[in-house]
Amino acid sequence: MASQLPSLLASQHTMTVLDRYLLRLSLPTLAVSLVVLAFVLVMHRMFLLADLVVARGVPLGTVARLMGLALPALLPLLLPVSLLMAVLLAAGRLSLDNEAVALRALGVSLAQTLRPFGLVSLAVAAAAAAVSLWGQPAAARAFRQELYDAVKNRVGLTAQAGAFTEVAPGITLYAGGSRDGGRELEDLFLVVERGPRPVWVAARRGRLWAEGRRLSLDLAEGEAHESQGPGKPYRRVRFRRYRVDLPLPAVTPDPDVEEMTTPALWAAAARGDREARFELHRRLSVPVGCVLLGLLGGCLGFHHSRFG
Structure with missing residues (x-):
């Protein structure tokens, strides 16, 4: 790539080509990081879901829906971390191959090089804002209701004739x-x-x-x-x-601030509810963190080339 940079930069579409190249470096890593980290974090809830299948006989289709509803709660953590890994690895690859040095020698500024990473960061921040402010609370409410309905319905199904059944603790x-x-x-x-x-x-x-x-x-x-x-x-x-x-205490906890809609959370925070204010700040910090971590990853990756 370093040997091809002069011909690329001579074109009037130089930055478009460079942007696409950097996007091709970062987007696959972003996708792989999301999948791997999501799998690792979903395993945390597998113990509860496995207990529903083994002990309560909940159908696998219901368990699959529960797993899907659990994912939005993980995305506010997964998106910033995956973005940081993707940008850091893409910028690090440019540094290791001396492509960053060649770009600076040809007059390409650091701000121009960081532009595609900034675009990716803004896109991820928009997705994170949608998930954090709207998707996650709705999914949390749906997850609790689905889990409650699954156990509630299964109590009736397990009360079979001719057998002793522990329908509740x-x-x-x-x-x-x-x-x-x-x-x-x-x-x-x-x-x-x-x-x-x-x-x-x-x-x-x-x-x-x-x-x-x-x-x-x-x-x-x-x-x-x-x-x-x-x-x-x-x-x-x-x-x-x-x-x-x-009683069904294990799967029917009272709704908390994590399930409140953002307008309701904002109103509660305005009334002085400290827990609601903390949750509101957490939701708002997710998209901001995506932008900051994306730019930080690019700067750290290119900074390595000065000392390599």
């Missing part, structure tokens, strides 16, 4: 028959061990239903037994209706 269910995909249950026996005194419940019928973020089991025509402990009376209660709430 501390709650074991046996059903003699089932309909409607496991939501309508018959001849039920339920053991609730969420406190110091376990409760045994038998009922003719039951139904699993969801309301908002709560999953409940409604029982009909049965009786509940509770032991008060040694030397204390034994309780036996007949009922026509009995409701048991099935």
Whole structure:
């Protein structure tokens, strides 16, 4: 490349050719860095997703959607780092091949050489701004809802007839028959061990239903037994209706500032919410960081040639 620079610079399209050459050096590295770093960071969430498949039987299609929804949360970190690696390696290659020295000898300034890197940085910054300000909060809300729906629906499917099933932590269910995909249950026996005194419940019928973020089991025509402990009376209660709430704490955390839309976050920050202000500054810093890291990578890469 260094031997071809004089003929390239003699053309009226010199900088266009140089820009394209530098873009060809940096863009493939940017893409590869994004893929590799995304794979490494997604592995962090694979433990949770693997538990959904193995322990709760969530379909692989749902897990694939969850993985896709998890990616936007990683992009504000991946984009600046990948951009820095791409620009640094592209500028470093010019330095190692003495192409940067040849460019300066032919009168090409550092600002002209950094121009394509600046264009790439601006493009990546625009993408990072879109993801950080709009994409990431929407994906975070969708991820939480998808995860909640997957576990909630799977509780009904796992309540199969003729088998003891732990439908929730501390709650074991046996059903003699089932309909409607496991939501309508018959001849039920339920053991609730969420406190110091376990409760045994038998009922003719039951139904699993969801309301908002709560999953409940409604029982009909049965009786509940509770032991008060040694030397204390034994309780036996007949009922026509009995409701048991099935907790899902592991996958239904309360919404936080990361899921707030940017206008709502801005309003909360204006009211003095320090957590909202911190999150807003974090979102705004992502595109700015892309521009700064892109230019910094170019300067560092070309600076190496002065001492090589």
